[in-house]
Amino acid sequence: MDIVSTQQRKKIHPHKFTLWVAIASMIMMFAGMTSAYVVKSNQAGWQEVVVPKIFWGSTVAIVASSLTIQMALRSFKQRAMSPYRLLLAITLILGILFIVFQWMGFFQLWEQQKVTLRGSGAGQFLYIIFGLHALHVLGGVIALLVMLMKAFFGKTKQYTAVPVELITTYWHFVDALWIYLMLFFLWVG
Amino acid sequence: MHANPEAIMAHEVQHDGHHVHHQSFITKYIFSQDHKTIGKQFLITGMIWAIIGGLFSVLFRLQLGFPGESFPILETVFGKTWAPGGTIKPEFYYALITMHGTILVFFVLTAGLSGTFANLLIPLQIGARDMASPFLNMLSYWFFFLASVVMMSSLFIQTGPAAGGWTVYPPLSALHDASIGSELGMDLWIVSIALFVVSTLMGGLNYISTVLNMRTKGMSMTRLPLTVWAVFFTAMIGVLSFPVLLSGLILLFFDRNLGTSFYLSDIVVNGQIMPNEGGSAILFQHLFWFLGHPEVYIVILPTMGIVSEVISVNSRKPIFGYMAMIGSLFAITTLSFLVWAHHMFVTGMNPLLGSFFVLLTLLIAVPSAIKTFNWLTTLWRGNIRFTPAMLFAIGFVSLFISGGLTGIYVGNSTLDIQLHDTMFVIAHFHLVMGVAAFFGMFSGIYHWFPKMFGRYLNPTLGYIHFWVTLVGAYLIFWPMHYEGLAGMPRRYLDKSPWVSFNQFGELDRMISIVAIIVFAMQLMFVFNFIYSIFKGRKVTTQNPWKANTLEWTTPIRPGHGNWPGEIPEVHRWAYDYSKDGRDFIPQTEPVGANEKIEH
Numbered sequence: 001m002d003i004v005s006t007q008q009r010k011k012i013h014p015h016k017f018t019l020w021v022a023i024a025s026m027i028m029m030f031a032g033m034t035s036a037y038v039v040k041s042n043q044a045g046w047q048e049v050v051v052p053k054i055f056w057g058s059t060v061a062i063v064a065s066s067l068t069i070q071m072a073l074r075s076f077k078q079r080a081m082s083p084y085r086l087l088l089a090i091t092l093i094l095g096i097l098f099i100v101f102q103w104m105g106f107f108q109l110w111e112q113q114k115v116t117l118r119g120s121g122a123g124q125f126l127y128i129i130f131g132l133h134a135l136h137v138l139g140g141v142i143a144l145l146v147m148l149m150k151a152f153f154g155k156t157k158q159y160t161a162v163p164v165e166l167i168t169t170y171w172h173f174v175d176a177l178w179i180y181l182m183l184f185f186l187w188v189g
Numbered sequence: 190m191h192a193n194p195e196a197i198m199a200h201e202v203q204h205d206g207h208h209v210h211h212q213s214f215i216t217k218y219i220f221s222q223d224h225k226t227i228g229k230q231f232l233i234t235g236m237i238w239a240i241i242g243g244l245f246s247v248l249f250r251l252q253l254g255f256p257g258e259s260f261p262i263l264e265t266v267f268g269k270t271w272a273p274g275g276t277i278k279p280e281f282y283y284a285l286i287t288m289h290g291t292i293l294v295f296f297v298l299t300a301g302l303s304g305t306f307a308n309l310l311i312p313l314q315i316g317a318r319d320m321a322s323p324f325l326n327m328l329s330y331w332f333f334f335l336a337s338v339v340m341m342s343s344l345f346i347q348t349g350p351a352a353g354g355w356t357v358y359p360p361l362s363a364l365h366d367a368s369i370g371s372e373l374g375m376d377l378w379i380v381s382i383a384l385f386v387v388s389t390l391m392g393g394l395n396y397i398s399t400v401l402n403m404r405t406k407g408m409s410m411t412r413l414p415l416t417v418w419a420v421f422f423t424a425m426i427g428v429l430s431f432p433v434l435l436s437g438l439i440l441l442f443f444d445r446n447l448g449t450s451f452y453l454s455d456i457v458v459n460g461q462i463m464p465n466e467g468g469s470a471i472l473f474q475h476l477f478w479f480l481g482h483p484e485v486y487i488v489i490l491p492t493m494g495i496v497s498e499v500i501s502v503n504s505r506k507p508i509f510g511y512m513a514m515i516g517s518l519f520a521i522t523t524l525s526f527l528v529w530a531h532h533m534f535v536t537g538m539n540p541l542l543g544s545f546f547v548l549l550t551l552l553i554a555v556p557s558a559i560k561t562f563n564w565l566t567t568l569w570r571g572n573i574r575f576t577p578a579m580l581f582a583i584g585f586v587s588l589f590i591s592g593g594l595t596g597i598y599v600g601n602s603t604l605d606i607q608l609h610d611t612m613f614v615i616a617h618f619h620l621v622m623g624v625a626a627f628f629g630m631f632s633g634i635y636h637w638f639p640k641m642f643g644r645y646l647n648p649t650l651g652y653i654h655f656w657v658t659l660v661g662a663y664l665i666f667w668p669m670h671y672e673g674l675a676g677m678p679r680r681y682l683d684k685s686p687w688v689s690f691n692q693f694g695e696l697d698r699m700i701s702i703v704a705i706i707v708f709a710m711q712l713m714f715v716f717n718f719i720y721s722i723f724k725g726r727k728v729t730t731q732n733p734w735k736a737n738t739l740e741w742t743t744p745i746r747p748g749h750g751n752w753p754g755e756i757p758e759v760h761r762w763a764y765d766y767s768k769d770g771r772d773f774i775p776q777t778e779p780v781g782a783n784e785k786i787e788h
Contacts (some may be wrong), residue, residue, distance in 0.1 A: 014321035014322070018321055018397075028429050029432035041477065121785065128439060
């Protein structure tokens, strides 16, 4: 039973607000990780790593996907369902592409730079931090997949924009987080 | 989402407050999305954990009070592996203290406390049908349940549970071969706490969104009861600090199982040099205590809210300094993130950095003192009703003062050199956040039991429970200050080889005996709890404590949705007691033409 009361709603939908608090929580986790990186990088035995170029490809994919999901949201609000479905599908493909690029980046690091899990330098942090971020993107990809299935095969028409707004906000968040992490590894690392 | 949930509610709930739609046993009691049922699930699971965690303390107190003596029953129950000849093996002892801390801090005083009262009280006291997301709320409990299953299973494996202390410091926690308690039990500990963090986050997100977005008409933030403010701030601390612990545990998991060295360097185990290098064990301590210290406020803040409410209701007086109470909760919340390194004064920290942490730590005394002062002034010249709930609330204030004052000692980096890792610290934190939090929790259970189950707890058993527990708690923990000042270390299996500690032998024996009595008294409370659910005196009036808050405007046994008709509107704050010649004025009563209102 869904008990969100329309009468009680104030300025922001409770689910949207919940997402914002969850985002704050996720930020704290990555802040914890990058703080650990900073503390660790000032200690003896620290080993640097060259960030593989393929991660630029990831960056392009996720920034582009942020644009497409924003356009998808706009289409949904205009009740233009065909462009909505198309843009959502493109976002999904770009999301999957991002994860594939991440995987290739890890592979390059492992094979070419011979960065294994032995030690505790920038490389090991990179695997864990980028890996955790990729898991968050994967969560978004699954949500997108569900929404796409609903958009194509759903039997009831969906009028409320809230679910689309939620996934859009989340997707922008993982995009912004990626840009932060990329800049962090390029500058601090 | 349904198009019009209000209409659905009106359809589903009859005017007598009961549901007309059919719920199976499973959807009503097991996979329930009703915040009240979820609150009870948290409470009962927490109580089961409290019995286990308390029993563990009795077992290790047997060792501390009677070192080396044989208790044949121990061998019968735990077998030759863990208690050969009826004495507790060192590995068993360390497992007991580790699991006691883990269980009590996380499973009882975090999930059992916040899970119970945030769930029960937030929708009822702010005037909402349920949480912002009842489904997420249900998931929160079931993740807690999963975490419980994993942790519980670690008690039954061959190598036993984690045994490196509840703080799971590396290298003990990071190397499988470091000790028997570093093996599979430690992996299960990490998995369980990771699940626990997910549960806490789901709960916390819901509590925050519900308080901010789902309040009924007229319920401005400055009209909220202090219980709601307290669990709200608790949730804020949780969602911002638990993720950092998760970060630390992920790195720990990699160190343990995948060969990284974030926390490990230059280690020799059983004469064998380990390959790990470049790691820092101190790094883990930073990540751990960034949660670990806020965690003590996660434990104490909800009880501060409960105590404020119970003291005001049973003094028949408005809470003294309502805004100062909120301000001090906010100050404690903020400061809780800035003091973590006071647990690490003796790790070789730069003394200048240490002095900043001393200053910030001692600053917490200010909001804590404000709260204490306000509780005392609320009691002052009140028309006090000494219900069991009220006694436990007053006991809370006493314990909070006794334990809080020694915080000024251990929060000082120079004194801490002497006091660190001694029994003094055990005395300090057990009084201020362990027993005090339990007293707050008991106060809440006695007070809101009628709302939870439609019956009263037996007050006579309640009075006995209170007095024995209060006197017992002081008898157990007060003498530990003296032991600690004399330098007696905590965590040690047997202190009898040190001549200087022999003077405390009798004292330790007394502490252990009292601990057994106090534990037995908690079993009596559990009996009272279970008995009263089925056979307790029935509640016959909607508002048995004559309180102002909204939960007492619901039917005696409210259905899912809480209010059978419209949600009541709020016209005043929650603390109009003994006002204008009236004993109490509920929040739902409109303001009179010439009446002055506080908020």
